[in-house]
Amino acid sequence: MKAMPTQKIPSPGKTASIGSARQLIEPTAQALKSAKTRSRLIDATIRCLVKFSYADTTTPKVAEEAGLSRGAMLHHFENGxxxxxxxxxxxxxxxxxxxxxxxxxxxxxxxxxxxxxxxxxxxxxxxxxxxxxxxxxxxxxxxxxxxxxxxxxxxxxxxxxxxxxxxxxxxxxxxxxxxxxxxxxxxxxxxxxxxxxxxxxxxxxxxxxxxxxxxxxxxxxxx
Amino acid sequence: MKAMPTQKIPSPGKTASIGSARQLIEPTAQALKSAKTRSRLIDATIRCLVKFSYADTTTPKVAEEAGLSRGAMLHHFENGxxxxxxxxxxxxxxxxxxxxxxxxxxxxxxxxxxxxxxxxxxxxxxxxxxxxxxxxxxxxxxxxxxxxxxxxxxxxxxxxxxxxxxxxxxxxxxxxxxxxxxxxxxxxxxxxxxxxxxxxxxxxxxxxxxxxxxxxxxxxxxx
DNA sequence: GCAAAAGCAGACACATCTGCTTTTTTCGTA
DNA sequence: TACGAAAAAAGCAGATGTGTCTGCTTTTGC
CATH class of the missing domain: 1.10.357 (Tetracycline Repressor; domain 2)
Incomplete structure (x- = not known):
């Protein structure tokens, strides 16, 4: 994973990033899919870390490993x-x-x-x-x-x-x-x-x- | 250090890369400077590995750390x-x-x-x-x-x-x-x-x- | 049912790294 | 002193990664 600019400001209005307060506030159905996709991305990241090491784990590789587009990924995490x-x-x-x-x-x-x-x-x-x-x-x-x-x-x-x-x-x-x-x-x-x-x-x-x-x-x- | 293409063929005519047979064949004076520069580059690499980690150690950073140009570095090692x-x-x-x-x-x-x-x-x-x-x-x-x-x-x-x-x-x-x-x-x-x-x-x-x-x-x- | 919002995909511009090639400088030697 | 090889610098093109933006589809809540 290459050098990235220092973290952005949390931007409070966006999708709750790490903490998953969303599921509590909005326990509805669609959020489930969202969580599932997040899981898929994270699992793909883990696999990439093992296969390629941290140095060579890139966002395109993770997206491919997850079977998703890079756009989708940046929708959920907005940041490598x-x-x-x-x-x-x-x-x-x-x-x-x-x-x-x-x-x-x-x-x-x-x-x-x-x-x-x-x-x-x-x-x-x-x-x-x-x-x-x-x-x-x-x-x-x-x-x-x-x-x-x-x-x-x-x-x-x-x-x-x-x-x-x-x-x-x-x-x-x-x-x-x-x-x-x-x-x-x-x-x-x-x-x-x-x-x-x-x-x-x-x-x-x-x-x-x-x-x-x-x-x-x-x-x-x-x- | 980013993904690089798999090693090149040794190309025997070039400057002997890892082994230092040069110093033996050509024990003359100037080769000493060459060896010194190599040392400087390697030491710079070590410092970069410590400061930036392997993932973020790049050839430009090493060159800068060594106080040399990137061209000089590729003259001595021809390869990251x-x-x-x-x-x-x-x-x-x-x-x-x-x-x-x-x-x-x-x-x-x-x-x-x-x-x-x-x-x-x-x-x-x-x-x-x-x-x-x-x-x-x-x-x-x-x-x-x-x-x-x-x-x-x-x-x-x-x-x-x-x-x-x-x-x-x-x-x-x-x-x-x-x-x-x-x-x-x-x-x-x-x-x-x-x-x-x-x-x-x-x-x-x-x-x-x-x-x-x-x-x-x-x-x-x-x- | 409809408007709003979220999930998702693709395209874009910007930055940077890599290796190669060319030019200049240095320096030993004839 | 002048020549020539090695050292060092500089410039160049290709590739790749990153984040943003736009647009399309699907779900959700009223």
Whole structure:
């Protein structure tokens, strides 16, 4: 996605862009189609991010991928930037949803949770998310969207872990380490896996050992 | 850097592009200036990668950053692509050099080595390298350059670690785990630090605990 | 049913990037 | 000192991306 002029003024009269207050004010039928089209565009954007990377994702490509005209797309987002921002938010929602869904069927042991997290990182959604996170390093507007999203994700992830393993609440310091270690290691491994392939064996070794490390950190197992 | 046509045929008569056989065949004086200009261009590219990201690094920007004309740049590299590839190789060399340099003055304990690695990841060079590594996911030509580079880096890193801690040679399995764990965790943390800031406290906690984990993995400390 | 509004498509103008070609400058060497 | 090759600058045409604008179709609310 090429350099675009800095965001336009929100222009209050227009179609509500990111927030979807419309559906509440006007819960009528046609708005449903609109939402569906937006979804199609966002999903197309995600696919493009995976296929072409952020650098080479362009509005024509997204439109083509979505099977829509570029005009249609700019009707819904009016900006390449806004499309990206909306996509980032949507990716966040998807990740969160996936976690919630997994949480229900999860055994309450570290191994399961670890592998659940890892599985998430293998999904294309993670690649797309990573592309945007990386882009946000130099795109302040994207960063402004990413920041709260990331914060919420960490909170939810924190909550889920505590919910599954209440004993951790006894030692929040150790818990913090365990979380940080898990997150950074797994995400680092996921990224390295994408660029320079890692053999499955190494992945297993790391996962297994990480599990051991976490178990050692658990309050009831410590001296 | 925008989509460019797939690589041109090497055209043997031209100025030797990546390999610098020129300096050997023609070790004369003026070639030194040429090499210097190449360096200037590559360094400018690195700075651009950091400032603008790969997506928004363009040949005009690089030329301006280098204080040269675009024509001059295409005289030396004839291709935006080749410039990026050369930059990737150069970044690799720089990383390797930094490691070798550090290796000399290093105490032989895990903590020092860990922090040495971490310090490398805080340098702008790592960001630039990461930008290219990420780009190589969808750019096969870049990937073709990255692959051997990465392999060599891993080997050197492996060698260095063994050299500093010969006792690891006794248990290569544990060694492999320790290396993978260290690399993935630190790199993951470095990347997360760039996009969404991590507080220094957490970083310290992770580093300290990682050190402990590695010590536990050491052959002479195990049961 | 009809006017207003939204969904959608295509065309337009502007900007910019890319690679190529041509010209000027620099500088070593005969 | 003058020649010639390499370095550097400048100019050019093609391609592509971006945002805006206009027009057509469909839905919605009165």
């Amino acid at each position: 930037r806004q499309l990206m921002q909306a996509t980032l938010v949507e990716l966040h929602r998807k990740r969160l949803r996936a976690f919630r869904r997994a949480a229900g069927t999860l055994d309450h042991d570290a191994r399961t949770l670890l592998h659940a997290y890892w599985d998430q990182l293998l999904r294309p959604n993670f690649i797309a998310f990573q592309e945007l996170a990386n882009a946000s390093r130099t795109d302040k507007e994207l960063a402004a969207v990413l920041e709260p999203v990331r914060r919420e994700f960490d909170e939810r992830w924190h909550e889920l872990a505590i919910e599954l393993f209440p004993e951790w609440a006894d030692d929040l310091a150790a818990f913090k380490i365990a979380l940080a270690l898990t997150q950074n290691t797994l995400e680092g491994m996921a990224l390295n896996r994408v660029t320079h392939g890692i053999d499955e064996e190494t992945i297993s070794l790391v996962l297994d050992h990480l599990e051991k490390v976490i178990l050692d950190l658990r309050p009831d197992r410590r001296s | 692509r080749q410039l990026m590839q050369a930059t990737l190789v150069e970044l690799h060399r720089k990383r390797l050099r930094a490691f070798r340099r550090a290796a000399g003055t290093l105490d032989h304990d895990a903590r020092t080595l860990l922090h040495a690695y971490w310090d490398q990841l805080l340098r702008p060079n790592f960001i630039a390298f990461q930008e290219l590594a990420n780009a190589s996911r969808t750019d096969k030509e870049l990937a073709a350059v990255l692959e051997p580079v990465r392999r060599e880096f891993d080997e050197r890193w492996h060698e260095l670690a063994i050299e500093l801690f010969p006792e690891w040679a006794d248990d290569l399995a544990a060694f492999k785990i320790a290396l993978a764990l260290t690399q993935n965790t630190l790199e993951g943390m470095a990347l997360n630090r760039v996009t969404h800031g991590i507080d220094e406290e957490t970083i310290s906690l992770v580093l300290d605990h990682l050190e402990k984990v590695i010590l536990d993995l050491r052959p002479d400390r195990r049961s």
